Amino acid sequence: MVTAALAEAATHPAAGAALDIEQVSHAFDIDGAELPVLSDVSISVEPGEFVALLGPSGCGKSTLLRLVAGLDKPKAGRLREDDSRITRPHASRVVVFQDPTLFPWRSVWDNVALGLEAQGILNSQRHRVDAALDLVGLASFRNAYPHQLSGGMAQRVALARALVNDPKILILDEPLGKLDSLTRITMQAELVSLWQRKGFTTLLVTHDAEEALVLANRVIVFSDRPARVKADIRVDRPYPRHRGDPYLANLRRQILGLLGLDATW
Amino acid sequence: MSTYSLSDGLASGAPRLSRTPLLANWVRESGIGVLASIAWIAFGLSCLWWEDVGDWSRTHSLGIAAFVIAAIALFGTVGADYLGSAGQALRKRAPWLVALGAFLTVWEVATAKFAWLPLPFFPPPQSIIEVYTDDLPKLLDSVFASVKLQLGGYLIGATVGFLTGVSIGWSRAVGYWVHPVLRFIGPLPATAWLPIAFFTFPSSWSASTFLIALATGFPVTVLTWSGVASVSNAYYDVARTLGAKPSFLVLKVAIPAALPHVFVGLFMGLGSSFAVLVVAEMIGVKAGLGWYLQWAQGWAAYANMYAALIVMSLLCSGAITLLFAIRDRLLVWQKGTVKW
Ligand SMILES: Nc1ncnc2c1ncn2[C@@H]1O[C@H](COP(=O)(O)OP(=O)(O)OP(=O)(O)O)[C@@H](O)[C@H]1O
Ligand SMILES: [Mg+2]
Numbered sequence: 001m002v003t004a005a006l007a008e009a010a011t012h013p014a015a016g017a018a019l020d021i022e023q024v025s026h027a028f029d030i031d032g033a034e035l036p037v038l039s040d041v042s043i044s045v046e047p048g049e050f051v052a053l054l055g056p057s058g059c060g061k062s063t064l065l066r067l068v069a070g071l072d073k074p075k076a077g078r079l080r081e082d083d084s085r086i087t088r089p090h091a092s093r094v095v096v097f098q099d100p101t102l103f104p105w106r107s108v109w110d111n112v113a114l115g116l117e118a119q120g121i122l123n124s125q126r127h128r129v130d131a132a133l134d135l136v137g138l139a140s141f142r143n144a145y146p147h148q149l150s151g152g153m154a155q156r157v158a159l160a161r162a163l164v165n166d167p168k169i170l171i172l173d174e175p176l177g178k179l180d181s182l183t184r185i186t187m188q189a190e191l192v193s194l195w196q197r198k199g200f201t202t203l204l205v206t207h208d209a210e211e212a213l214v215l216a217n218r219v220i221v222f223s224d225r226p227a228r229v230k231a232d233i234r235v236d237r238p239y240p241r242h243r244g245d246p247y248l249a250n251l252r253r254q255i256l257g258l259l260g261l262d263a264t265w
Numbered sequence: 266m267s268t269y270s271l272s273d274g275l276a277s278g279a280p281r282l283s284r285t286p287l288l289a290n291w292v293r294e295s296g297i298g299v300l301a302s303i304a305w306i307a308f309g310l311s312c313l314w315w316e317d318v319g320d321w322s323r324t325h326s327l328g329i330a331a332f333v334i335a336a337i338a339l340f341g342t343v344g345a346d347y348l349g350s351a352g353q354a355l356r357k358r359a360p361w362l363v364a365l366g367a368f369l370t371v372w373e374v375a376t377a378k379f380a381w382l383p384l385p386f387f388p389p390p391q392s393i394i395e396v397y398t399d400d401l402p403k404l405l406d407s408v409f410a411s412v413k414l415q416l417g418g419y420l421i422g423a424t425v426g427f428l429t430g431v432s433i434g435w436s437r438a439v440g441y442w443v444h445p446v447l448r449f450i451g452p453l454p455a456t457a458w459l460p461i462a463f464f465t466f467p468s469s470w471s472a473s474t475f476l477i478a479l480a481t482g483f484p485v486t487v488l489t490w491s492g493v494a495s496v497s498n499a500y501y502d503v504a505r506t507l508g509a510k511p512s513f514l515v516l517k518v519a520i521p522a523a524l525p526h527v528f529v530g531l532f533m534g535l536g537s538s539f540a541v542l543v544v545a546e547m548i549g550v551k552a553g554l555g556w557y558l559q560w561a562q563g564w565a566a567y568a569n570m571y572a573a574l575i576v577m578s579l580l581c582s583g584a585i586t587l588l589f590a591i592r593d594r595l596l597v598w599q600k601g602t603v604k605w
Contacts, residue, residue: 066502069502069506070506071502071505071506088505089502089505089506089508090508091506091507091508093506094506094507095502095503095506097499097502097503099499101497101499101500101502101503103500103503103518103521103522104598104599105521105522105524105596105598106521106598107598114503114504114507115507115508117513117517118504118507118508118509118510118513118517119507119508145597145598146598147598161503161507165507165508
């Protein structure tokens with residue numbers, strides 16, 4: 001119901017955008033030495049697709065997301081949203097960072113309103129902020145300050161702050177990582193229904209193979225650093241998906257194998 | 266079952282503990298109020314009992330006032346339960362009332378009555394009261410002049426310092442030009458400019474305003490700058506991905522994030538500008554509390570000096586309190602801020 005309110009609130013429902021990552025390589029300089037992080041990564045994402053990115057810790061997933069967001073420029077290769085090259089951040093690509101990074105001097109409501117305020121449309125769109133807060137179940141905390149929230153609540157505020165902007169590409173860096181398993185399952189269901197309703201393209205980094213399989217059309221598995229695409233798995237199952245689905249269980253075993261865990265799992 | 270019986274036992278045991286003797290309770294709550302009252306009666310008596318060794322006109326009134334305060338202390342604390350928050354506030358301050366009454370008694374006896382302390386240098390309380398009643402117009406003029414000078418200089422210095430700090434923190438080009446100047450001139454005590462300022466500026470008034478602004482501006486600039494420079498990049502990243510323009514990044518990210526530092530600068534600036542104010546008034550401006558102090562010393566009017574010092578400390582403390590109130594207002598989002 002709240003999801004419906006949020007969907008209605010969008011005056012121009014944004015369909016998803018296509019995303020092309022073409023032969024992207026990236027490296028960091030640490031004390032003069034070069035640390036290669038991404039090596040020739042090419043991923044082509046259809047408009048409205050839900051792609052999950054899985055890989056070992058520190059392999060370069062967050063780095064790739066920063067490139068997609070336009071916060072950093074790749075050392076080599078190109079990134080495109082629809083047909084325009086990504087050179088700088090844009091409100092059509094919204095990121096939920098691994099760390100919630102709420103602004104401590106703003107109340108929860110003002111944090112969620114950030115994007116609309118930055119784009120100068122807050123005054124006519126205040127109801128969208130309320131709807132987003134309802135969606136993550138934090139309407140009663142609208143006047144609280146970030147230091148008064150738990151880790152999971154802060155993460156939900158960060159999610160609401162992204163969703164309120166009606167992005168064409170939603171970039172999620174382990175957004176559900178700190179949630180308890182119950183809230184997590186609820187938020188996963190909300191995410192899927194929101195995505196189906198709005199049709200935005202989604203890029204989700206997660207550590208959890210099961211979460212990737214329940215949510216995504218495609219699961220991309222990265223190698224160790226420097227990250228290369230190790231496997232690109234299509235998940236052809238209708239939503240809502242069942243955690244116990246043997247098809248998914250089979251894929252899960254396959255993915256864990258790719259990540260270096262043996263078949264006993 | 267066992268947990269139930271345990272909690273039952275606790276519940277029935279609890280009321281017996283709270284039965285304390287009524288008298289002890291009364292002494293604990295009102296005893297200090299009675300003591301305060303006694304201290305102030307002692308002060309009143311010390312005023313009226315002996316003859317003054319000098320010629321002061323307010324001794325009698327002061328004694329009466331002390332009795333009035335003693336009465337207020339007594340009824341205010343004993344009857345605190347009927348007086349609401351005012352009564353509670355008075356009860357909380359009762360120990361201070363005791364100390365103050367005792368101190369005034371000793372002071373009165375040691376100066377006005379037996380002159381144990383050498384007289385012109387240690388005036389009795391009544392001679393200070395006399396200053397407030399008889400020299401009030403001049404004192405008020407001085408207060409007005411000081412406040413005007415301080416406020417003007419401080420506001421100019423704080424504004425310029427804040428804007429400079431934000432610009433240095435934000436723009437590399439501005440930093441390139443301003444930083445060396447700041448390093449060269451900033452650490453110089455503003456009072457060192459005094460001789461130059463007084464003959465280059467058209468009036469001693471504008472010269473003093475400039476010096477106060479300078480003393481305020483330097484710490485405000487440096488702390489605003491360091492505040493802006495230390496804002497985490499993650500905040501900018503979040504704002505930029507949400508479509509923020511550079512003006513939004515400065516006004517809605519950098520400045521609010523830097524505000525706690527800015528306030529540290531404002532406090533430091535306030536402290537150093539007080540020093541400049543007093544010196545400037547003593548040397549150049551022929552008005553204000555600094556000048557009043559100087560004048561009183563010239564006439565060996567020591568009571569006037571103490572009276573002016575007390576007013577000055579109330580004003581400075583008031584200014585700090587005001588700044589704290591503004592800070593608490595603007596930084597409610599911070600947890601665990603210092604109470605002034
Ligand atoms: N700004 C930076 N400067 C230097 N090195 C960096 C920087 N950001 C990331 N790295 C390095 O790049 C590598 C990949 O980091 P990244 O954050 O992309 O990993 P990740 O795949 O998101 O890991 P995790 O799953 O643990 O979040 C790490 O080895 C890290 O040390
Ligand atoms: Mg990461």
